[in-house]
Amino acid sequence: MRISIIGAGYVGLVTAACFSELGHEVHLVEIDREKAGAIDRGIAPFHEPGLEALLKKHLLRNLEITCEYQEIAGSECTFICVGTPSSPDGSADLCFIRSAAHSIGDALKGEGDPHTVVVKSTVPPGTTRTVVAPAVMEAFGRQDGLITFAMNPEFLREGRAVEDFFHPDRIVIGYSEDIACRKVAALYDGIDAPIVTSGLEAAEMIKYASNAFLAAKISFSNEIGNICKRLGIDVYEVMRGVGLDTRISPQFLNAGAGFGGSCFPKDVSALIHLAESIGEEPRILKSVMEVNEHQAFRMITMLESRIGDLCGKQVAVLGLAFKDNTDDVRDSRAIPVISALVDRGAVVRAFDPLANTAMARIFPGINYYGSAEEALTGADACLVMTEWPEFAQLEDEFDRMKSRVIIEGRRILTCKEKEGICW
Numbered sequence: 001m002r003i004s005i006i007g008a009g010y011v012g013l014v015t016a017a018c019f020s021e022l023g024h025e026v027h028l029v030e031i032d033r034e035k036a037g038a039i040d041r042g043i044a045p046f047h048e049p050g051l052e053a054l055l056k057k058h059l060l061r062n063l064e065i066t067c068e069y070q071e072i073a074g075s076e077c078t079f080i081c082v083g084t085p086s087s088p089d090g091s092a093d094l095c096f097i098r099s100a101a102h103s104i105g106d107a108l109k110g111e112g113d114p115h116t117v118v119v120k121s122t123v124p125p126g127t128t129r130t131v132v133a134p135a136v137m138e139a140f141g142r143q144d145g146l147i148t149f150a151m152n153p154e155f156l157r158e159g160r161a162v163e164d165f166f167h168p169d170r171i172v173i174g175y176s177e178d179i180a181c182r183k184v185a186a187l188y189d190g191i192d193a194p195i196v197t198s199g200l201e202a203a204e205m206i207k208y209a210s211n212a213f214l215a216a217k218i219s220f221s222n223e224i225g226n227i228c229k230r231l232g233i234d235v236y237e238v239m240r241g242v243g244l245d246t247r248i249s250p251q252f253l254n255a256g257a258g259f260g261g262s263c264f265p266k267d268v269s270a271l272i273h274l275a276e277s278i279g280e281e282p283r284i285l286k287s288v289m290e291v292n293e294h295q296a297f298r299m300i301t302m303l304e305s306r307i308g309d310l311c312g313k314q315v316a317v318l319g320l321a322f323k324d325n326t327d328d329v330r331d332s333r334a335i336p337v338i339s340a341l342v343d344r345g346a347v348v349r350a351f352d353p354l355a356n357t358a359m360a361r362i363f364p365g366i367n368y369y370g371s372a373e374e375a376l377t378g379a380d381a382c383l384v385m386t387e388w389p390e391f392a393q394l395e396d397e398f399d400r401m402k403s404r405v406i407i408e409g410r411r412i413l414t415c416k417e418k419e420g421i422c423w
């Protein structure tokens, strides 16, 4: 099928590369010329295993990147994959969605063939029907039934996005006209996964509810972990026993410094805002966020209880990315921790295998090192903020510290004399 994808961010670029691997002819529209130029040369703007290999394989064949919306004419489907960032009040900001919808309608003006507009961005329930469809139709200018709409949320994890695309647990398609559903389902031919069909609004809500539930599992594990620590119980032993109940599942029960990333914090906040705006008090969702915020400060409180006043102390922070295997620092738990260290006058010695450059944009004034060993040299204490597997190999490197105070926010170290945030 000939398809178009709007937005070469994480979701759009991975989706474009993977659909081209499935044999479709893909036109990726990215209005940022510099970004589009780099992608055109086969360079992904972020670290994602397997992505550049797919770009190199398909770019001169069935994948084209362009800055022009006009290129979508002639496609059967257009996916909207633009960002939906948080507004200051926590709600989802739909400005990029609106402008993409308008530009799609405008670009399709002269078309005489049926076209399906598919929303892949995470959007509050009702957005496809009441924001996207009217904006497309207004710019398109005709009500001849040629354009149909669908909502097809993504469940891609950063660092495993390509693998997740080809091996999803399910494919969700929300639709109002049968033809739209059939077209989207046909695009995934060859992928072995159940297809869940629903109304447009239900599909939008499936995405929010899934992310909120996963975030809730993490906050729940963190709360149990905090209680376990006081009782001298290992929360990881506990959650292993809990997770083997098939009604619960072992995943997303790892207690620690809390969740970060581009999705969980943003999506839970948007759902809270949505609930409040319709007169519902989202008690659990608010607690999920509260526990998450609290975990970062728990790292600082623990550190102060071990080494006292932080002013002038050298504190190594190992791990800056919001999780391992990515250079993404969006909403990383290292951010509130570094912020609190800086506020207290500590000297921060940071290291991440991939994310030093990204974090330097947020905290240009702290010290960055090329290895854990260098960051640890002379440090009064060390905080581990990301579950990088290579941190498990660290042992003698800790001997370079002035005093061996090691607090891990992720259960990853194997060295002696360390302490976990909630174990």
Ligand code: UDX
Pocket: 154, 155, 156, 157, 158, 159, 211, 214, 218, 251, 252, 253, 254, 255, 256, 257, 258, 259, 260, 261, 262, 263, 264, 322, 323
């Ligand atoms: C998430 C969802 O998993 C994905 O389905 C959605 O499409 C986008 O958001 P991602 O943001 O890539 O994916 O990260 P994920 O692997 O889910 O981890 C999110 C955060 O939770 C990380 O900061 C991670 O360290 C933390 N986490 C995860 C825990 O603290 N404990 C766990 O048990 C699992």
